Amino acid sequence: MKLSLRIWRQPDADTKGEMVPYEIDGVSEDASFLEMLDVLNEHLISEGKDPVAFDHDCREGICGACSLVIDGQAHGPQAATTTCQLHMRKFSDGDSIDIEPWRAGAFPVIKDLVVDRSAFDRIIQAGGYISAPTGTAPDAHAVPIPKQDADAAFNAAACIGCGACVAACPNGSGMLFMAAKVAHLGLTPQGQPERQTRVLGMVAAHDEAGFGGCTNVGECSAACPKEIGLDVIGRLNKDFRKAAIRAA
């Protein structure tokens, strides 16, 4: 396969970047999108040029490191698929493909396609946990959890923290990510005592990090590789409302 790529190149956070065209030939249909970039990088290095920097690690759709906007779509055209799991057979010979980093004020570009997502960690630090110091736990069977609740909690907990939701949201909002965690913990009995403080703290951190508000556009959920549903945002809003009224 022969492809024309346009890739966002930006040497560092402070320098202006631009879309740079590249031609690449002999791409295998079986290669993953990142492997296609590996091949491009091998060529670039051989020519003495700086290879394209991009984040990745597990390459099997679970670590949440990979993060490319491909033809305007976070994680590319295939639904429920991370960039590392996207394969070149989804494209055709002769295609032109645009590759850009996540774009969001809270995710500044570090280099090329690599962005800083530490704002997500700060949201978790502000309450995205259950305070259970090691060694203090009762027996695991002390509190049964209805299977439906456990399953719903799992669905929300499946978030890989990739940030595609932010990249896709026209408001640059981190709501889906935050809501997934609020929903996960709020659906377990262990998460109840801190439920209100958690949501207030997390929303404060979310806003402070520079994410935008949610206006229920739903692009986040459509881009989410783990198909986290918009209902978690509904839950978040509800928890927040209750907590805010109580804290007032």
Place this chain on the structure above:
Amino acid sequence: MSTDFYRDGEPVADAKAPTGPIAERWERRRFSGRLVNPANRRKLRVIVVGTGLAGASAAATLGELGYRVANYCFQDSARRAHSIAAQGGINAAKNYRNDGDSVHRLFYDTVKGGDFRSRESNVHRLAEVSTEIIDQCVAQGVPFAREYGGLLDNRSFGGAQVSRTFYARGQTGQQLLLGAYQALQRQVAAGTVDLHTRHEMLELVIVEGKARGIIVRDLVTGEISTELADAVVLATGGYGNVFFLSTNAKGCNVTASWRAHRKGAYFANPCYTQIHPTCIPQSGDHQSKLTLMSESLRNDGRVWVPKKRGDHRHPAEIPEDERDYYLERRYPAFGNLVPRDIASRAAKIVCDEGHGVGPGGLGVYLDFADAIDRLGQKAVEARYGNLFDMYERITGENPYERPMRIYPAVHYTMGGLWVDYDLSSNIPGLFVTGEANFSDHGANRLGASALMQGLSDGYFVLPNTISDYLADGPFEALGEDHEAVVAARKEVDDRIEFFLHNDGDRTVDSFHRELGKIMWEYCGMERSDEGLRKAIGLIRDLKAEFYKRVKVTGKAEQLNQELEKAGRVADFFELGELMCIDALHRTESCGGHFRAESQTEEGEAKRDDEHFSYVAAWEFGEDEPVLHKEALEFEYVKPTQRSYK
């Protein structure tokens, strides 16, 4: 025994394994260990490198206890440590099923599964602590699978006779890691843990024989800095990536361990590698990693290859009598469910004989046609739907219509830095936890035991044992101008300098791929005297070429992924050589280590307890490594030969 590649040294002096009845040893050790008064903990600084299960759990717990912790990982977030990828589950001797499980049985199974090459005391402690891990994780909100009654569900895993595996769909590692990550973030917010992401440890600082700090590179700015402390914990994961292609994440590396090894820490049993039989085969030279398909597929799939060599027909066109169901043929009793190492090697054998299918002839069929006939497509879909989807996404083939192609791949490394019962390496103040140490699995790890070990080490063992060492602290304050610090920094600077100024013409990956091929060919599923000797030669040549021809673009003061890779691959070269030497010296077959020369008449692994019932702890030597043996004693589980006929 060949001694042409190494020297024999003194046996390991003391593994600190307590004596007495095995069920009381951990209790006793905890009691005999010294404690640190809570007010003093604030004055003690501990570095934890790694935020996987082992690292995050340790950092969070030490933070809760009141120590000042500095925690490092090379990913952009602690949550992305490789533990996130573990699928199957985590073992614990809860006996919630009342099916006869117990701490002793988990202990017994683990020692036996490790082919009698692990330390009994450690394994027993692991089995004891396993139950606390589940309690802890549930309290953190980990959404384990549950039954309709609301209680935790269990499954049997890796051929165990009892159901003791706790799981969270196929994402157990993810959920456990998120639990630990969240506990860690809570400590970050509380100010007890300084978390540094996108930082890579490149050197260990040793002062007066004690581990006192690390040198790290900020992967964004390239800045080299020093972190000094009273103790250093390495929880840096496994080194399966020495094979280039493995199921490990791309960033997994041996650098932290290797740097410690070069500074005197023993590296134990480096050759013990676990190869997982059901991975998606390589599709071409572009391949960057291999993807694991859950082992559970073997419950319903039948493994076969065409009887004719190089048969390129569509599998549906190959009639029954021209198929070789080789596992069912060779192991009539266990059939497709033989343990990982046996299934892996059997696949290699048929492919080596030319029966393999798919690109390069490296693959065997895993066929669900019978299961679909028997159960209906719906039932198969319900059981394995997500795995089938993943397979289709990667290969573009529909496994409902065409048998899956699978092939073994490197998955886990049982070897690692040598540690005593307290998880301390032979360098005082240097502790090692999780996959990075060698301790608990012997020559073969049972499924769902790595997660258990990582969390056991991090939540429960290390925080208890490290206090005995820290009770002597705080140690004398050090300045960054201390000669040991300056020297360590210089080593790092020199290495970076070298790579950036080497006038080469080959990419780092091209070397890594070639090294991986050598390792896989000669130090993979089957090893022989001749092959290993050849491999050592090839590795040495390739390493020389690497230093001559490697090309690293860019600058030091920026995000430079090529530079990161170059440093890691350089360490893989040295590790690869040691792995081959270790494999060469161990002329027996045991667990994941199969020596062609040591097999039974039926071609099964043959252990040699008389000569090899020891841990091989290697000391670094500029010319040749030095072998220290730690003898293994089995008081509670008597060694027997495994058989799956």
Place this chain on the structure above:
Amino acid sequence: MNWTREAYRVYRVAVSTELQSRTAAHPVKRARAPWKPWRSTIGLKVAMGVSGILLVLFLVAHMAGNLHVFEGRESMNDYAAGLRSFGEPLLPHESLLWVMRLGLIAAVAVHIVSAVVLTRRAMQARPVRYASKKPAKGESRHAVATMRWGAIVIVLFVAWHLMDLTWRTVNPVKDLHDAYGAVVATFDPERWPVTVFYLLALVALGFHLRHGIWSAVQTIAGPNTRWRKRTQAVSLAVAVLLVAGFAIVPLAVTFGLVS
């Protein structure tokens, strides 16, 4: 109970001071201290939703009132007069009208202020556009464009509309008691651009409400997936009914059904 507030305060301190210095690799724009829940993105959004729903209720009533036009001049003008004289002589003249107006002004103020603040935050949160366009895949495909551009059209419309039919500045019928006459005059076929502008504004309003109503419900009530589909349907229906109910008046005048 006070633990909530206290623990919440602790989180706040942690978030804003310690963490910022510890983990922020780059300067982060801070929200103006002190942080109040209602100033947060979610708080503002609830305010916008609630005020929006109030506006919807007003429009429903307004639309229903407009339909008096079909009952002739008397009926329409009586209705308008009735609104003004409601409760008299117990209450002063125009009390109901002013209560409504004050409520309306408050709702509009809250709605616009929160909309402006959120839009500004959204623009800061998304400062760079993607070079390539993608097909929209979300719940509300064109919500962003239609909501924000539509809102501007609505503001312009309301300004004109007040000058036209409330103050009559731009209306040929200056008699404040003849609402009927004013309506008929403004949609006179001669003044077709006015009618067209009204209709355009109504379309903008329709789009605004199609997303706005279900969005407000999602924000306030947080429905699950099944209910979301239903609120979306209801939202669309209300939007269509409102637009149709409003549009029928100018159309009727233009085509001579009412004169």
